[in-house]
Amino acid sequence: MRKGAERAQALPPEWVERLNQALFASPEDARLLEDPVILAACRRANRAELLHWANANMQRPGEPVEPYVSADMVDTARELAHRGLSELLMNVARSTQNTAWELWMKMAFGLTQDPALLEEFLDVSSRSISEFIDSNMRVITQIILEEKQAQAHDDHVDKRSLVSRLLDGRDIDTEQFGRRLGYSLAQKHLAYLVWSETAEAQVGELQDLARALANLTGATSALIVFAGPATLWAWSCVTKPVDLLSLQSAMARFPTLRAAIGAPASGLNGFRRSHLEALTTQRLMGRLAGAPPLASIDQVRMVSLMTQDARATRQFILSTLGRLASEPMVLQQSLHAFLAQGCNVTQTAEMLGTHRNTLLRRLERAQDLLPIPFAEHRIQIAAALELLIWSTPQDESER
Template identity: 80%
Template sequence: MTSTPSPWPRPSEAVRELMRKGAELAQTLPPEWIERLNQALFSSPEEVRLLEDPVILAACRRANRAELLHWANANLQRPGEPVEPYVSADMVDTARELARRGASELLMNVARSTQNVAWELWMKMAFSLTQDPVVLEEFLEVSLRSISGFIDNNMRVVTQIILEEKNVQAHDEHIDKRSLVSRLLDGRDVDTEQFGKRLGYSLSQKHHACLVWSEIPDAELRPLEEMARALAHLSGTVAPLIVFAGPATLWVWSNAAKPLDLNMLQGVARQFPKIRAAVGSPGAGVNGFRRSHLEALTTQRLMGRLAGAPAVATIDQVRMVSLMTQDARAARQFVLSTLGRLATEPMVLQRSLHAFLANGCNITQTAEALGTHRNTLLRRLERAQDLLPVQLADHRIRIAAALELVIWSIPLDNGEQ
């Protein structure tokens, strides 16, 4: 005989009303809830390394919000009743990508961490909704059953997606560009000439590696490819190697026939406002192919971590910032002691002084670079220098380094002029 599952017990009316009130609060997506749920994505060193990929990180954050809204809406309509599983398109893409990387178990770890945080936030709220011990006990029991059941069911769906993806991989005999390139990046001994022929790209030349990606949902592939080709064109390449590396991410290599011009890089960025790119330094042969790619990855990770990072950046731009942000507390103290009151002033003053130093303290060049009238720039520079605790002429390098940190860490307000 097979036993039938026990029915989901109907909560009391008092608890149903509390579930509805709590769901109303959750539906507003309280900022502290979203922040705590996002922090749950980094519960282990392995997850931290994985989520340094800004595309996967952005997808996981969107999935957190979408799942919270789904659960809250369900409890508004049917408080305390079972919630149907919901796996967003972001979670489907992420599950498939992690399966391809052989890291699908990390998604399960993230789900458990998220469940723990969600329960912690909900339980804290519960004590503000009622002081009746009998009602509170039932409310917590119903809540725990609802949250854990919802996440368990979601993970069953995700597990099936992962198994299907692994099955596709196991039966796919076609070796694509990503597989070939991954063998190169892993440092395996390969026949360079043979691999070059299969990839349609010479590995013996000097390379610029680049990562092109988008963090918006449902990003289309064509604009990414167009930007990849535009960047390759800057280095003198007509036919770059472009590899689809995951959801909304391309790996790109081009012949480093000429140096990249930073102004032209930013010009390309303006043509593709919703796309980002990270560029490694030029390197020759297979070793240069690998090293430049690793540098592009390093650049991408820093861009994903610092809010003020530009849309396109090179490894040379981030080397100093990367070193200086290893110790966030020390970096913050350095900025405050170097910039004084300027550190908390509007960004337009900080960016004006930074541009002035970057342009060799040439007023005319700085005004042209910023698109600002000369007299306006002079007033801003005078104000910025008045706010500094040290003399600009005696501490230019130190001040420039502190301004670099500030600019990379704070997003530019679109309303600034």
């Protein structure tokens, strides 16, 4: 038992990957994909709970393991209770338990060939894993009940509840709701989501970024709503054109945060539509490894449509870009920027901060690697490069 716990304590990459995949064992559980903050918290909790169980069995093999519910899971339980999705945690816990048991059994057959010892080992292991998960679920169930009881008393002053009623599409008195929120619903709105996928998210930083983005739209104040343990919903009045480059520059002061922007729109319907667009943008950013820290709905419309089928997307990239798809990102980004600048070499070199001659060499090399004529397939090539850049992890794209 101790030897097996030692292997589990090392967090084999295959185990971590399988446990992460277990979060989406059913179509219902796939709703976790819609919120990158909750998804990241569940992944961290998976690793933390595995380490807790393994460490306990290294110290006291086979003995009952004390329940362990990390801060991530406490926050997630409260958030899902607020959304009425508490059952997701139960589903995920059972899926994780099944996957952990499969990994443990596979490892067990490599530890001993003695049938009697193997039977005893698996029996003890099964009870230990099951009892640990059950005890964790009892703690989480209590947290959920307490959160629901607190909501019953606090809903009348809960800003998020007011905003949720607006977003649900109900017939409401916009002037009355505007007064209660301290924000006019009759103006032109820009909605944005601000969040962090790290365990050390600071609410103050999230608020500072939300206000900084609002200032860049010409607003003097913003409606900011706490939507989760590390997520803010925000709206501001748009009084000037939105400059995406300025918004992206503002992100430099907040390296651990991310933001998704909707399109400006007026009135109550615009309030709702801009928020839904920001949500769509956030979901795509959470799904694609190469998403930038800040993105707008205008940037992701095409990418969102073209990444619904991952296999077809990959095939399109490979058939369009050929060998260029596996070359250093500097070549892909140079050709992408060249196309974005209307094939103007001077403007592209200025935008990239690259010498003109260096850029020309990169463009020539990139076009040589394409399997199709560049001049005749510019639109397809631009689309494939956009998809590739969004799908490539940021740390790889910077190499």
